[in-house]
Amino acid sequence: MTRYLLLFGLLIAALTGCRKEYDAPVPYTFSAATGAGRFSTSVRQAINGVYTVTDGSDVFGPQVVLKWTYIRNGADTSHHLSVYTSNVGYFDMEPQQQLNGLGVSGYWRRLQNTEIGLVQLTVNVRRNGVVSPFSGSLATGDTLVISGAYGNDGVLPSKKLTMTYTRPLNSRSFSILAHRAGGRTSDLLPASENSLEIIKMASRLGATGIEVDVRYTKDGIPILYHDNTLNLRLIQKNGLAGAIESYTYQQLATFVRLVNGEKIPTLEEALETVVNNTDLSFVWLDTKYVRSMTQVQSIQRTYMQRAKAAGRSLQIVIGLPSDEAVSLYRDLPEKADTPVLCELDTSIARSINANIWAPRWTLGDQSAEVDVMKAEGRSVFVWTLDEPQFIQEFIDRTRFDGILSNYPCVVAYYHYIQQ
Amino acid sequence: MISSGLPIRLTGLLTVGLLLAGLSVHAQRRQVSADSTAPRSSARRMRQPLPENHPRAIQPGVRRPGIYFPQAPIPGRWRYSIGAVFTTTPPELTEEIRVSVPAIDFNLQRGISKHWFINSRIQTQIVQSNVGIGVRYAAPITDRLFVSAGDDMHVWFGALQIKDVFDSQAHGMQNFPNVSVGYRFTRDIQATIKGEAIIDAYYKSQVGNLSIERNAIRYNGLAVTFAVEQPLYDKKHVTLGFRAAYSSFNWQLWSLYDTFDRNLFYPQLIFGFIL
Incomplete structure (x- = not known):
């Protein structure tokens, strides 16, 4: 009997161990050529x-x-x-x-x-x-x-x-926002989520703006990283584990590489890339930290000014996904020129005078609330919507001003084909 | 329950369960061997019939309590079990969080002839449930080896109303053509391997006033289940099983609105009291 039980154990171990690793390597190498050639x-x-x-x-x-x-x-x-x-x-x-x-x-x-x-x-x-x-x-x-x-x-x-x-393409203004600057690691894109490389790629994926996740290192540097911990979903194997806030920026820069080999970028590097390298018009800084918002606010202001000086129409907003984040925002000594996006209900968005209200898409069309918020001069986005048929429904049948998605190409498709 | 590396934990749990089952058999064997006149090993080598009181001796045609084992209940008789199924979410969907979602699992079977029986199953997590019914044909190949083939149709439905999070509902239909092979090791211990294809037949979801519908029949994935059924105490029997599903959609995770067109791994731990 024991051998049968052992056989069962081995079969189960084989089944759980045979998990397929998916990959989609890009078969094309882009030239370093600049310019548009004959494409005037x-x-x-x-x-x-x-x-x-x-x-x-x-x-x-x-x-x-x-x-x-x-x-x-x-x-x-x-x-x-x-x-x-x-x-x-x-x-x-x-x-x-x-x-x-x-x-x-x-x-x-x-x-x-x-x-x-x-x-x-x-x-x-x-x-x-x-x-x-x-x-x-x-x-x-x-x-x-x-x-x-x-x-x-x-x-x-x-x-x-x-x-x-x-x-021609539908010319109506609409924000096509790329989640984690372009898509999740599990979407098998050629660049890692929340990296400088994917920020540069976002517009090619259809995005007009990006959402990035902001955390702090142990020594107080705002960086882009989604998860609470260093883990193999996001980084290459290196022996380091635990909360990302336990590491200094120098340690992360030296020892940690994202799954596609990139460094974890600082928030300043990311915004520098947006301003200097892209034509993106919107950046959503999702608050993943529980500490003073002052530093992020300062960086936000700096890069909005730089964009303005460069003649760019770029809006950088601080996303407030939780009551804690709203409290951090309320604690700021001075809130002028600090656009924020509130993911909570309309009363909270109104109480902090958020520029943008962004409910979850799983709440549906919310037509009455959307109309009221828009009448008050706020923009209204939904997040994080990936289901293609629902993307079409939201674009065709609601009055939202933008959609955050891991599939900005789908949002772009349904937006631009609208007549 | 949130944990990391849960497939390993599931394997561990099942291994412990199987070891306990093995110890139970071993103890039983020792007890019977004391009374037995025929040494087990030589009897096997000679392929002679086992003595009636030998732990591996079985009576042909006798039915033991079981839900997964491919043997039809006596015509007109019911067979049922209640238990729980724990499904672990794939990291592609829940990322750094691994959630093991428990569901109440109720199985009901009724024999309609010597070989045919009706199989039905209800799984529920209150806010979402799955009800299935199907028919199976089961036949013995030898005294110990049994097989069955069948087809089950399942309807699932769920609704979530959570302030600031969900105003969503969905339902759908899935079909599970299946085959099972069962082996009766002793008069009390039987193991089953079951293979299923998972075919999506219908899907509808609604968020607020927006809804989408898909009614194309398409292959969704496959699942393999290993189940051991044996007495636990006082002649009560239990099912201890592990189901490995590789599919692109899992009804229990409808609210995550997975959009991957590739099969993900959904491990399930199954435990049931056969009543």
Whole structure:
């Protein structure tokens, strides 16, 4: 009997131990090239739009959104063409400078699973039924046709993909906010959550703003980190464990790397990146600490001033997710020029005169409350909404001003296709 | 209950349970061996029939109390158990927090013929419940080895009204085609391995006045259960089991609105009193 029991024990251990580790390595290496090549500003603007997918609709859906974004690095700018699909997918592509025509290449990914692959596209124009390479100017009746091929994983693209311009993007103002600066570690993105690298990537994922988690180190440096503890969900194995507040910033910078190899950034580094490298217009500093808010307030003010000086329209708000955080805010000696976002009920948001009210999405449309808060001049966001069908419902049927999501590409898709 | 590395803890608990079961068998064997005239080892080598009072001796056709063991109840008779199922949340969903969610587990079976029986199950956590009914065909292969095949249809539903957190409800239907293989080690100890496919048939969720619905039938994952059924005290029998489900959706975690299109690991510890 004992051997049978041992066998059962081994079977159970095998079952619990055979847990699959998912991975979605990006099969494309981006060039360090800057500029947009032949994609002039007017060409890029002409390409932005809603497209009908013919070849490839079985994988990417019948309709997609194409949008150019950019990253600044000093005086240089790198441009990327993103595609947002209805089935939680995105493309990240860069101009192919060596081509004579207008071409882009990069990779595509579905965020809900590990599907990923290469893609190569060229921009063409259909004029009087004839498709020819796009030279940069559109006449009346011309239609952009972006076509090429995609593949799976690292296999060279060979499956046909054709997208035909249908209409411009919805121009209504709407905040598409990326959770943890782009998405969770479990979304298997190429950069770790709450890292500088994912902040730079956020707009390519569809975001117009980001939410980041702020904690303090032992020596009082505000950093970006979500969990209470150092753990293998967020960092590479290094032997360190326990509360992140138990470590100094120097210790973290020396010994700890996030899952994709990045350093844990300070709040100042993160905001520096937002201001200097991105076109993001909103930053939500989620309060994960229980200590004075003065230092975060000071950093918030500094970077809002820097953004203003750089001609940027950037709003940085302190998120108040709990009664404790509201108390910390109330304790601030001076609250002018300190935009805050309140996640609690409307009475508390009103009592602290929060600029933004942000209830959980699981409370539903809350139409009456939303209307009242908006009438009082506050913006209203929901968090953290990932369910694609509900994202569509919230965009189509509610009056919220923005959605925080791990899938900003889905929010972008449903927002931009709205007519 | 919040803990880390719970699959290891579950394995540990089950191992302790199995060891206790083993000790119980061992004690029983010693007691019977004193009265037995045939040494066990030589009897096995010779493949001779075991003496009637040998602990491994079984009477063909006799039914022992069991819920998972693939043997139909006597036609017209009921068989039922009550217990608890502990499901551990996958880290992909609850991240640094590992939650073990207990649910009351009630099983009810009724024999409808020598081989066919109806199987029904209710799991509830008050705010969310799951009710299933199905039919199974069970047949012995040998005196000790039994198999069954069946299909269960489950309806689940949940509603959460929590100030500032939830105004949500959801319900759905899932289908579980299943096969079981059971082995009776002794007259009192039987073990079962059960495999199930998990197929989503319907899903509807509502938050406030917004609702979504999915009615496409799609494969959701699979589950394997190991269950041991044996006496505990005073001829009362228990089920001690472990279920490993690999699926992309688990009804107990509907309120987390998991959006992953990949299978996650949901370990479950099962304990039931067979009444």
